[in-house]
Amino acid sequence: MNTQQQTTPDEAAGNSREITTNQTGLNEHLDEVVLKHLKHKFRKPYRQHTVDAFKQMQAIVAVDPRPIIFDSCCGVGESTAKIAQLHPDCLVFGMDKSADRLDRNDQHRHAHQVDGQVYHLFQVDLNDLWRLAVDAGWQLHKHYILYPNPWPKAKHLQRRWHGAAVFPSILALGGELELRSNWALYLQEFQRALELAKVASELQTYTAAEATTPFERKYWASGQTSWQLLAKL
Known part of the structure; x- marks a missing residue:
């Protein structure tokens, strides 16, 4: 359920709506939920299509010794190419x-190469893929989670990555974690979740000469601010 946000015709024109929520601050159940997930292993059965995708990823890693970067919730793959x-x-x-989404941009989906740099795109359930990578002992160099679905209603806390049962697997993958969102509260909650896991982080506004994702481009065209959370796991 924790996927990238969907795009409407108005948003495509640069009229992205500000995120609204019925929360007045950090979710009142945040600490309780995060601490529960930190104490209990997530044992949901793996989906077969994600198991199959991970086997393909393992085969790639077996012949390519370079450090691994994940671009999770990559959407059409523009961010992966960049x-x-x-x-x-x-x-x-x-x-x-x-x-x-992966099939929407033919260049990013099928070429898998930009300026001579090869990258790989996979359709997976991240709730499974992250756990499979942890079980296999993978350690990431860097992990990007750019503009995940905010699930802004208070009752949907556990659909946000920091409130999800898979959150400990994000931590276990290690490396430098970078999240971006146009909803500061999402990253403030994620920062609190990291704090509960005894991980330091930095939260700041984010700007760049060029947008990394289609959502980032739309938000900036609509005058919205992007926020960035950085942590070394």
């Missing part, structure tokens, strides 16, 4: 739950 350009010395995997 991350591969930024980190030519790393093996970059982009992953999204939606086959439709």
Whole structure:
């Protein structure tokens, strides 16, 4: 359920709506939920399509010794291509739950190469993929989670990555974690979840000469602020 946000025609025109919520601050159940997940292993059975995708990823890693970067919730894969350009010395995997999003941009979906840098895109359930990677002993160089679905209603806390049962697997993957969102409260909650896990982080506004994702481009065209959370796991 924790996927990237969907796009409407108005948003495509640069009229993205501000996120609204019935919360007045951090979710009142945040600490309780995060601490519960930190104490109890997530044992949901793996989906077969994600198991199959991870086997393909393992085969790639077996012949490519470069440090691994995850671009989780990669959408159409534009961000994955840009991350591969930024980190030519790393093996970059982009992953999204939606086959439709991955297939929407033919260049990013099928070429898997930009300026000579190869990257890989997979349709997976991240709730399973992250756990499979942890079980296999993978340690990431860097992990990007850019503009995940905010699930802004208070009752949907456990659909946000920091409130999800898979949160401990994000921590266990290690590396440098980078999240971005146009909803500061999402990252404030994630920062609190990291604090409960005894992980320090930095939260700040984010700007750049060029947008990394289609959502980032739309939000900036609508005058919205992007926020960035950085942590070394």
